[in-house]
Amino acid sequence: xxxxxxxxxxxxxxxxxxxxxxxxxxxxxxxxxxxxxxxxxxxxxxxxxxxxxxxxxxxxxxxxxxxxxxxxxxxxxxxxxxxxxxxxxxxxxxxxxxxxxxxxxxxxxxxxxxxxxxxxxxxxxxxxxxxxxxxxxxxxxxxxxxxxxxxxxxxxxxxxxxxxxxxxxxxxxxxxxxxxxxxxxxxxxxxxxxxxxxxxxxxxxxxxxxxxxxxxxxxxxxxxxxxxxxxxxxxxxxxxxxxxxxxxxxxxxxxxxxxxxxxxx
Amino acid sequence: xxxxxxxxxxxxxxxxxxxxxxxxxxxxxxxxxxxxxxxxxxxxxxxxxxxxxxxxxxxxxxxxxxxxxxxxxxxxxxxxxxxxxxxxxxxxxxxxxxxxxxxxxxxxxxxxxxxxxxxxxxxxxxxxxxxxxxxxxxxxxxxxxxxxxxxxxxxxxxxxxxxxxxxxxxxxxxxxxxxxxxxxxxxxxxxxxxxxxxxxxxxxxxxxxxxxxxxxxxxxxxxxxxxxxxxxxxxxxxxxxxxxxxxxxxxxxxxxxxxxxxxxxxxxxxxxxxxxxxxxxxxxxxxxxxxxxxxxxxxxxxxxxxxxxxxxxxxxxxxxxxxxxxxxxxxxxxxxxxxxxxxxxx
Numbered sequence: 001x002x003x004x005x006x007x008x009x010x011x012x013x014x015x016x017x018x019x020x021x022x023x024x025x026x027x028x029x030x031x032x033x034x035x036x037x038x039x040x041x042x043x044x045x046x047x048x049x050x051x052x053x054x055x056x057x058x059x060x061x062x063x064x065x066x067x068x069x070x071x072x073x074x075x076x077x078x079x080x081x082x083x084x085x086x087x088x089x090x091x092x093x094x095x096x097x098x099x100x101x102x103x104x105x106x107x108x109x110x111x112x113x114x115x116x117x118x119x120x121x122x123x124x125x126x127x128x129x130x131x132x133x134x135x136x137x138x139x140x141x142x143x144x145x146x147x148x149x150x151x152x153x154x155x156x157x158x159x160x161x162x163x164x165x166x167x168x169x170x171x172x173x174x175x176x177x178x179x180x181x182x183x184x185x186x187x188x189x190x191x192x193x194x195x196x197x198x199x200x201x202x203x204x205x206x207x208x209x210x211x212x213x214x215x216x217x218x219x220x221x222x223x224x225x226x227x228x229x230x231x232x233x234x235x236x237x238x239x240x241x242x243x244x245x246x247x248x249x250x251x252x253x254x255x256x257x258x259x260x261x262x263x264x265x
Numbered sequence: 266x267x268x269x270x271x272x273x274x275x276x277x278x279x280x281x282x283x284x285x286x287x288x289x290x291x292x293x294x295x296x297x298x299x300x301x302x303x304x305x306x307x308x309x310x311x312x313x314x315x316x317x318x319x320x321x322x323x324x325x326x327x328x329x330x331x332x333x334x335x336x337x338x339x340x341x342x343x344x345x346x347x348x349x350x351x352x353x354x355x356x357x358x359x360x361x362x363x364x365x366x367x368x369x370x371x372x373x374x375x376x377x378x379x380x381x382x383x384x385x386x387x388x389x390x391x392x393x394x395x396x397x398x399x400x401x402x403x404x405x406x407x408x409x410x411x412x413x414x415x416x417x418x419x420x421x422x423x424x425x426x427x428x429x430x431x432x433x434x435x436x437x438x439x440x441x442x443x444x445x446x447x448x449x450x451x452x453x454x455x456x457x458x459x460x461x462x463x464x465x466x467x468x469x470x471x472x473x474x475x476x477x478x479x480x481x482x483x484x485x486x487x488x489x490x491x492x493x494x495x496x497x498x499x500x501x502x503x504x505x506x507x508x509x510x511x512x513x514x515x516x517x518x519x520x521x522x523x524x525x526x527x528x529x530x531x532x533x534x535x536x537x538x539x540x541x542x543x544x545x546x547x548x549x550x551x552x553x554x555x556x557x558x559x560x561x562x563x564x565x566x567x568x569x570x571x572x573x574x575x576x577x578x579x580x581x582x583x584x585x586x587x588x589x590x591x592x593x594x595x596x597x598x599x600x601x602x603x604x605x606x607x608x609x610x611x
Contacts, residue, residue, distance in 0.1 A: 037510035039483065040490050059308065059331055117339065124343035208336050212349055213299050213328035221304055224331045229305025230483060230507060 025242065032235035039232050050236035060237065063221040066132075070217060071200040074139035075193050081140070082147030083189065087181070090152040091160070101152070105145045112205035115142060120209040135210040135217075142206060143196035150195070154188030155181075190256060198245075297326040298351040298538045304331045306506070310560040319547045325540050334359045341368055341534045348534040351541040356441065357391060357591040358598070360530035364394035369532040372396055376542045379549035382567045387528065387583070390591055397528035398548050399557065400564050402581045403446030404524030406499035408489050409516045415496060418521040419454035422496065427471035434488040434497035437478035438605045444598050445589045446525045447498055448605070454522035459593045462601060466608055473609075489515065500527065502563035505579050509562070517579075523587035
């Protein structure tokens with residue numbers, strides 16, 4: 001009997017927890033369909049005009065393209081640098097390996113706004129200035145730890161004997177990597193890439209300092225719009241982003257399987 | 266190359282990238298300038314009212330960078346030899362910071378013929394290194410269906426909120442303009458000023474049980490529309506924008522003591538493209554400013570501007586506002602923020 005009450009209380013807690021987490025999101029979704037010219041709840045009527053407004057306002061489209069380019073670019077660069085670095089550092093016994101690993105992970109423990117401000121002055125001093133390159137470099141800096149952390153974590157848990165067996169059977173370094181190591185670390189790469197993409201796509205504090213007519217990302221334009229305009233376009237844009245994220249997760253689950261990625265954590 | 270050497274090299278490249286160690290890349294030169302604007306209707310008004318006439322007259326291109334004054338000031342400060350923006354749109358406090366740091370050029374009628382039509386006080390307020398071209402008034406906005414007899418002055422506002430007759434929404438200290446539109450404006454209205462903001466903090470103590478705080482303009486609107494608050498301290502232009510969007514229950518009063526004038530300054534960074542002067546001259550042009558005011562519902566500063574019939578009753582002439590001593594406020598701003606955090610905490 002007592003056990004039943006505990007189960008009921010636990011179920012009620014879980015339901016309340018989900019309501020608490022999802023209700024604000026649900027309100028944003030509902031408000032995005034309002035017919036009113038301003039944000040209010042409950043909504044007076046239904047309309048999809050705020051979704052049309054997203055595509056009418058060119059800076060949203062331009063910024064969305066920049067955001068996607070930067071997020072993909074930073075993720076690819078992070079993989080190109082982070083995967084080999086993680087494979088080396090995860091197995092290295094040298095004294096400095098730990099220090100390099102800590103250094104690569106350090107952006108996780110620093111306020112993004114500090115990284116953004118410092119990077120602005122440092123890259124400007126180097127002559128990179130306010131540019132797509134500067135934005136890509138800085139986003140890669142903050143995305144790199146996600147790849148390094150997940151790949152190194154997965155790789156450290158793989159016995160050396162797998163690669164040794166491949167080598168004994170005649171596979172060279174490249175073949176061993178391609179047929180043995182890569183399939184084993186793939187959950188780490190997928191999980192790290194997903195974190196990396198989302199971290200870059202949603203980033204505001206760093207993008208803010210590198211925003212220009214050509215390099216403004218979606219969060220920067222959304223902030224600037226939100227501060228000076230009061231219509232529900234931002235709610236519609238948020239709904240669209242939410243939809244894209246859900247669709248992306250469904251595709252990843254279908255193609256790869258989210259449960260496989262979670263083992264990387 | 267051995268595998269471990271390759272992997273080790275990648276680790277070092279990663280570390281090098283963390284340190285930003287990439288080669289210098291030169292910025293391209295072109296016959297274009299980069300101007301600044303806030304997002305949304307602001308940006309659309311800037312393109313229509315200033316960019317279009319500038320491009321028509323000069324045949325040059327003006328790229329519009331969206332963002333905010335702290336972002337642009339940091340970018341100019343980091344790239345003083347070749348600023349990434351050629352025209353700055355600034356709040357007066359940041360305009361003064363830029364002027365004091367010698368990051369911006371002095372405005373003269375030689376370079377800007379339309380500057381002759383801007384009241385000298387507005388140019389002097391940013392040390393002559395820029396001028397105000399647009400302004401909003403921080404006054405009393407209220408829900409007219411719930412408040413049929415709104416407070417006409419700051420003093421009445423304080424009394425009626427303190428008595429519990431009205432619940433007010435006021436800007437929190439996280440909002441950049443709060444020291445001007447609330448602390449200074451209310452202190453001055455209640456007999457204090459920059460040197461003495463005690464009247465303001467005493468008033469807040471009296472009102473504290475009937476106050477809610479807004480962190481951004483949308484919060485304020487939500488407070489009023491949801492019934493969380495009846496009145497508040499807010500801007501005239503934003504109030505009229507809400508009204509035009511369909512919230513016809515909203516209204517604004519410039520308090521008898523004068524609401525604070527919150528200007529928007531235009532500046533030219535040192536070493537920016539000289540074409541920026543042509544663009545700024547368009548910003549200060551009477552015809553362009555008239556169009557800008559019509560779209561934005563805010564006052565503009567060229568003395569030749571004649572507001573439309575719709576706008577006339579909405580715009581408070583800048584002479585009827587309380588003109589903030591921006592420079593003095595900037596000097597004591599941190600003290601006020603510190604006192605707010607200790608005494609009010611929100």
